[in-house]
Amino acid sequence: MSAVGLNAGLPATLEGWLALLEQRHGQRIELGLERVRKVKDAMAVSSDAVVITVGGTNGKGSCCAMLEGILLAAGYRVGCYTSPHLIRYNERVRIDGQDASDAQLVAGFEAVEAVRGDTPLTYFEHGTLAAWAVFAAVRLDVIILEVGLGGRLDAVNLFDADCSIVTSVAMDHMDFLGDTREAIGFEKAGIFRAGRAAVCGDPQPPASLVEHALTIGAELWISGRDFGFGGDRQQWGYWRYAEPPAQGPLVKRGGLAYPALRGTNQLLNASAVITALECLRTRLPVSMQHLRQGLMLVEVPGRFQVLPGRPAVVLDVAHNPQAAGVLAENLGSMGFYPETWAVLGMLADKDVEGVCALMAGRVDHWLLADLPGPRGLAAESLVGRLRAAGGKGDMHCFSSPAEAFAAAQKAAQEGDRIVVFGSFLTVADVLAAIKAARHR
Structure with a gap:
């Protein structure tokens, strides 16, 4: 442990640091960059790595994983910062495809604390600066940063990106980002x-997003206009114009295997990722072989993750209507299952009715779970809202997602399907229970 930690009586373990940060700042979301910029400047920690920032309503995690997989396949040293985590905080900070160690994260937290003074930081802000300190301590070629919430006022936006990706724009976090797509698109x-590449994976971006890019002079690439994809059941192909908006000759990349990530929306994500890499090709050249390899091997836990065995188990962190619509579509393409059992737990500040309405037609039995914390919604409250959204079939309430999942396992037949969704907390609790059961 460093002298800073010893002299200040700070925690010696990662668990202690996380507990301290949770206690220190009760308001978990506090938009604004003034405080965190002050601390960042005081840290005076820099990196020569290429920076790619990924924002958007849905698909951020998938895009980060694809970028990471392709760049690692190409032999680059890669740092990747994502949130939230499912099981361990270490998942948020990866170096060369491996979770950062407890010691590395503790050193990062200490580096922030050493210069913070009396400036208050949220849990996420402190963690973001700590992740940057971890990356700066290692010689990396590229750093991938996932936006936590919004974009403009998110702590990740303190770091200037050489290329930015906005995956999609939909209604979520409206208390913080605005109640229209235009307001959210601006954020x-x-x-x-x-003067830098700005990739939009949403084929119908809000006018506010396009206007902002034009106003600041960003090089805006829009899915369906400047780049896109097509294919059949065996393979797919990518195309882009030489430069935006839709100018110059077409550049094509054919014979691509489908990404290992399941879901009909993954080609939207993959084509945005390839566009970003095409824009960075002079600094981070990637061969077609590396591209294929990275896409074929990529994994993201909790994003339409289908576990082996029977009954089939699908884990998806879908927590807003856009993500729920994609989940419902993906479930429809899985084939026939006699009965579908849903384990659902949601946060109270989400569009519960919107999510439930899109999933109502795919579910026969509902196992509703309480979620912890001030934002967690009680299972009993879910019942009425689910019914109002068109949910049918039997509904049962449980004190946790793990308890609801255990009940689903007992009730489901071998040929049935269990779907766990609604929140990162829901999927994390079930994954932790599955992991514990395997080690008994």
Whole structure:
């Protein structure tokens, strides 16, 4: 442990640091960059790595994983910062595809604390600066940063990106980002930088996003206009114009295997990722073989993750209507299952009715779970809202997602399907229970 930690009586373990940060700042979301910029400047920690920032409503984690997989396959040293985690905090900070060690994270937290003074930081802000300190301590070629919330005022946006990706723009976090797609699109576009590539994976972006990119002079690439994809059941192909908007000759990349990530929306994510890498090709050249390898091997726990065995178990962190719509579509393409059992737990500040309405037609039995914390919604409250959204079939309440999942396992037949969704907390609790059961 460093002298800073010893002299200040700070925690010696990662668990202690996380507990301290949770206690220190009760308000978990506090948008604004003034405080965190002050601490970042005091840290005076820099990196020569290429920076790619990924924002958007849905698909951020998938895009980060694809970028990481492709760049690792190409032999680059890669740092990747994502949130939230499912099981262990270490998942948020990866170096060369491996979770950062407790010691590395503790050193990062200490580096922030050494210069913070009396400036208050949220849990996420402290963690973001600590992740940057961890990356700066290692010689990396590229750093991938996932936006936590919004973009313009998110702590990740303190770091200037050489290329930015906005995956999609949909209604979520409306208390913080605004109650229209235009307002949310403006916040997402805040990660774009003048004179640098800005990739939009949403084929119908809000006008506010496009206007902001034009106003600051970003090089805006829009899915369906400047780049896109097509294919059949065996393979797919990518295309882009030489430069945006839809100018110059077409560049094509054919014979691509489908990404290992399941879901009909993954080609939207994959084509945005390839566009970003095409824009960075002079600094981070990637061969077609590396591209294929990275896409074929990529994994993201909790994103339409289908576990082996019977009954079939699907884990998806879908927690807003856009993600729920994609989940419902993906379930429809899985084939026939006599009965579908849903384990659902949600946060109270989400569009519960919107999510439930899109999933109502795919579920026969509902196992509703309480979620912890001030934002957690009680299972009893879910019943009425689920019914109002068109949910049918039997509904049962449980004190935790793990308890609800155990009940689903007992009730489901071998040929049935169990779907766990609604929140990262829901999927994390079930994954932890599955892991514990395997080690008994």
